[in-house]
Amino acid sequence: MAVIHDPLQKPEGRIETKNTTCYMCACRCGIRVTLRDGEVRYIQGNPEHPLNKGIICAKGASGIMKQYSPARLTKPLRRKEGSNRGDSEFEEISWDEAFGIMEERLAHLRATDPKKFALFTGRDQMQALTGMFAKQYGTPNYAAHGGFCSVNMAAGMIYTMGGSFWEFGGPDLERSKLLIMIGTAEDHHSNPMKMELSKFKRNGGRFISVNPVRTGYSAIADEWVPIKPGTDGALFLALIHELIRTGLYDREFLVQYTNSAELVSTDEDSDDFGLFARTDIPQDPDCFDPQDRVWWDRTQDKAVHARTKETDPYLLGEFKLADGRDAKPAFQLLKDRVEDYTPEWAAEVTGIPAETIKRLAYEMGITARDEKIELPIAWTDVWGNDHDTVTGNPVAFHAMRGLAAHSNGFQTIRALTILMTILGTIDRPGGFRHKAPFPRPIPPCAKTPKSPDDVKPNTPLNGMPLGWPATPDDLFVDDKNEPVRLDKAFSWEFPLAAHGMMQNAITNAWRQDPYPIDTMMIFMANMAWNSTMNTTSVRDMLNDKDENGEYKIPYLIVCDAFQSEMVAYADLVLPDTSYLERHDTISMLDRPISEYDGPVDSVRIPVVPPLGDTKPFQEVLIELGSRLKLPAFANKDGSRKYRDYPDFIVNYETEPGSGIGFLAGWRGKGGEKFMKGEPNPNQWEMYEKNNCVFHYEMPKSYQYMRNWNRGYLNWAQEHRLLRYAEPINIHIYSEILMNFRLAAQGKREGKQPPEHLRKRVETYFDPLPFYFEPLENHLTDKHKYPLNAVTQRPMAMYHSWDSQNAWLRQIHTYNFMYVHPKTAAAAGIKDGGWMWAESMHGKVRCLCRYSESVEPGTIWTWNAIGKSKGAWRLDDKANESEKGFLLNHVISEELPPHEAGKHISNSDPNTGQAAWYDVRVRIYPAGDDEPKESYPQFDAMSALPGTGKTQKVIGFFAGMFRKKTG
């Protein structure tokens, strides 16, 4: 018998292992990269990393094919003279030339009119640096991707309870008994969510998923509750109705930790109608939420200062204050509000039977009340009351873009937060828990400039480029109450646009509304494809010229690592490195990866050298900042302050001597301090030695009830996470919103909305959550367009990034439109047949797939699988462009003209969140004589100089001693 080939034989080669942080999506898992002869051989989850504890996802495990993708850009490129944008005709230039071009152009703009430079970035994980660059430059026109992602989730929750889902907090599945996941497909959070869901189920937890579609996480739910898109708010309000009606709310929690018992003036004739009644107890003028409210005490039957010891207020009722004004507790106003939001009413709106809605309410209420957790952890609240235990009501929620990406999302998410609050689940075991640096004040302290005078030549911006308005006077408007920013964020159109409105940047720049700009720099955002609505028109805008033959957007700089659709429209292309080739920080100043038990931040450290002439965008900004002599990057004599990005990270402090920098770990001269401390020259090495991650686990007594936990708040203040150590009481009733409404009603001094927006602001700035149909519904013929159309992101792909990935594109090569069989059959569309989906804005031709996992009034598809021909270095015949499609073509970035204006963004009227999921469509079969390909199609993009060769066959085998691929 012949000797059997030894299957255990190890291939030859020099093996090295290095730790860094993944970037195949936004999770930021710790990874361990094994190299063989310098080539990436294996990427695994780092078992010692607190976020992913050794696990990795399909994307993370395919990093090799991203690293060696032929779509990698390797040279700075300049659009060839005489060619049009979109033609992909480029010539290679040196970095010196590229910097020369940018320095000259940007220095001129900064000296003349800095707002003519706009910087917009995608899901870049470095907003702290990009935002700081914009501020230092002095332009207000900066935003990252939040406006078209999930700002409603952040703003809706932060304006209500000072924290939010994902990076800022989440469900405590370790101790929860009941999880309701709503509007979440398969991401946000990805790996940690999968890990926790599995443990939760194995521990006997009950998992209910509310979603129009049953895929991903919903697949393993114990119960799937299909819902019509955009109606989640109606469900929450009916649940609140039922919980109040049956007395299944947590009274003690509402009294002490929220403004539920605080009296609101209901006297329509009084000056303070809709505002809280206040005592004249002296307050610290610096504080953000004065504790001067009034309760009606049950025992004494009179008004008392809220939270006076030994008092117990009414939550319901109607009272007369000493001066004769009528007042009601905020909770009574909430009860009045939900009076007509019955389960029967919500059943009509949501498509969920009333009996199911009631049962869901009872499951939540009974679990919260009867499965109570008492942890033996003593803590002291901010009013000085000692507690022997931490109480938990083990009902957890998780929600994401399914709620957020609707124009009614802000009020919907307010309703969700209030539902979570009346169940008594905020920052408690088994409920929702914060992650540092949250909770933050309501709203957080960061503020934008308030006037055009805050934008001056050769001067940093007087304020943060993005912030959290607390009153109408915080808006960034001119003396006519018109927007100062290009995207109109923080104007009366979108007052609480906390993440900016990138989705309107190109359209507004093209229309020169509110003003023309000169140079737009786009980092890592595919604005000519999947990251924009109305894709075809936006591509035309990027290429549009005025009567003098000049581009309406005069200069476009695009930094990307890959040959994306957007790159074709650039005048100047800057090739970024891959995530395995650079230093990077996952910073506490940005959106860190904290755990419930304490702050966590992390770094990337290069594991392989940069490909070709690639340069990390971080280095580009440091270099540009130095050349432009921006104060943070230059010494007084104009010389550069920082050698490079690693040097900047170690030595930069938010203010001289503040001790606060990008990294929180191993600060102080010898690395002995954290959060705050002098720069440590060996900080990078210390991160590298410690799995590239810093994790501080707080004492158990600081880990819960943080909005009101004296120990935690003092600690957070001492370590400068917070300016104030004051209670962050939950806003059942939002006086902040009421102040905007009063301004709209002309009842408040200070900034006033323009006349045409008064009605809009008055309507949507309701201090109590309410349900309204998504804005587009009011302006669409719902009989003509009877269906909702939505997208979801597949687990194995991150936006448009992974079609170039030889392994991942075999999982999702093209996308179908999923339609319920009855809906499809009624329209005469066959399973597997070509069909049209048409909205009032546009139409797409695509392939139909019958599905029983979708609510019959909804059709859906995977996001960003479809590609433009030739983009991402795919062949012209690739399935992604022939059969794949984008839903974006049927979605508009602007609403049809209506009373609020001719060009109002298709976004939430409170926050400016892009309303991706509001679109309504009709469907019909494609004709037999039509081409068997998706529509629209675009001219093929040719290979850019410096990109790689697309092999016909890959047989990847890492290392020098490669097996032959033939």
Added chain:
Amino acid sequence: MTQLALIIDLNVCVGCHACVTSCKEWNTSGSAGFMTDENPYGKDPTGTFFNRVQTYEIGEFPSTETLHFPKSCLHCEDPPCVPVCPTGASYKRKEDGIVLVDYDKCIGCRYCSWACPYGAREIDEKQKVMKKCTLCVDRIYDEELPESERKPACVLACPTNARLFGDVHDSESEVSSTIREEGGYQLMPEWGTKPANHYLPRRKTRMHIHEDELQRADNPLKKEERGPRAPVDAPTLDDSTSW
């Protein structure tokens, strides 16, 4: 006698494909590699994978179940792919029950793939040899790896820990007790192949609400009752009766 195997828990598998690509990245550069990809950037890309996830819909709306079903070689105890192999390339290891292919002997005749009732084998179109899951045989005995990592790449990667690995012949092992206690089952046992890999079924957690749970002694609405109170100085019976 040892029989190594995977136990796949369909109750927690979310269909993320982590097992699919982590398998590929380990094995393409390992002793079973490389794993060919054809038309990697063109029309109808296709490549060798040892492990794939299929997704099924079961039932009709609204009672639809969506099931993700990862599938790889089941390492049968009586593998039909072995006796049909004309060159002896397809074999089952005595020491641990892993079914392997010796590429040096394989002539790519595909008899084994026709014999396999599970469709678990894939011909590598470039190398013309049959390929399949090796249970990462080049990891699990590698003493240079920390003991906790001597597991198949898919098991290490799986975010929901839906893949358990161990000896199904050892009645004390975690995999054996899981099979016993959680209703582990084999695919198509009627074929008599005795697959070593097992699957765990979906299990539902339900909540039963009794009506009396809604009639609560602690109903907080009781605290809100506020009857009308007459002023203290209004006449009462107490003032006017003297006996």
